[in-house]
Amino acid sequence: MPAPRFRSLVPGGSALFERMYTRLGCEGRPRFRVEFYPYASLSMTIRRRGEWVIVRLSDLLRRAPLAVLESGAALILSRMYRRRGHTSLFDAYLAYARSDRTRNRITHMRRGRVRPGSAGPRGRHFDLSQMFDALNEKYFSGALPRPHIGWSTRSWRRQFGCFDPGPNQILLNRRMDRPTVPQYAVEYVLYHEMLHVKHPTRRSGCTLLSHSPEFRAEEKRFAEFVKARKALDALVR
Numbered sequence: 001m002p003a004p005r006f007r008s009l010v011p012g013g014s015a016l017f018e019r020m021y022t023r024l025g026c027e028g029r030p031r032f033r034v035e036f037y038p039y040a041s042l043s044m045t046i047r048r049r050g051e052w053v054i055v056r057l058s059d060l061l062r063r064a065p066l067a068v069l070e071s072g073a074a075l076i077l078s079r080m081y082r083r084r085g086h087t088s089l090f091d092a093y094l095a096y097a098r099s100d101r102t103r104n105r106i107t108h109m110r111r112g113r114v115r116p117g118s119a120g121p122r123g124r125h126f127d128l129s130q131m132f133d134a135l136n137e138k139y140f141s142g143a144l145p146r147p148h149i150g151w152s153t154r155s156w157r158r159q160f161g162c163f164d165p166g167p168n169q170i171l172l173n174r175r176m177d178r179p180t181v182p183q184y185a186v187e188y189v190l191y192h193e194m195l196h197v198k199h200p201t202r203r204s205g206c207t208l209l210s211h212s213p214e215f216r217a218e219e220k221r222f223a224e225f226v227k228a229r230k231a232l233d234a235l236v237r
Helices: 013-023 066-080 088-098 100-113 128-140 183-198 213-219 225-235
Strands: 031-037 044-049 052-058 148-151 161-164 169-172 202-204 207-209
Touching: 013 031, 013 052, 013 066, 044 066, 052 066, 066 088, 088 100, 128 148, 128 183, 161 183, 169 183, 183 213, 183 225
Parallel strands: 031 052, 148 169
Antiparallel strands: 044 052, 161 169, 202 207
């Protein structure tokens, strides 16, 4: 089978993956083709195509140190071939992925690659645009920058809302745009996502903290916090 065509091969990528493949104790001699790919996040994918193993690495890794690329290779190979490598093999990549610098680069990149997409802020029963303005004035003194806001284009099973800093977008689950859902429950979800705008995810030790103590304290300022949580709990049953 001829070698697949690629946009931008990773220099030394084939040898790098062969090296980590052997280090993990995998058997056989697959032929690796490794390329950088313009994903919308820090992604790595791997798949077989005939005699080839095709690897795509996010182009955010172009400037990553060799140790990070080796660590990422070990991580993705261990998952594909179900090999348990020592956790130290994966540390360099995970530390790189969780660093503030990398997360800032991801956010900046996503602003150019991910277009805000939603069904718009005006639903059948609730207008998120008006709701945002009212919440902003009540809880943020009108000072919170306005992101793109809208209802999701499809229903989500459990998630009620999300904030994506890349396209700077808040989406709410369209399942809540119903007359049977209390308005205060929708307001609470929107308020929660507005807090993510105010309190971005940050690094805390070796972990990423999305809901800091400051976030949780401010979340409880919502006037109908307890009632809203109970209403949402009932909605997922």
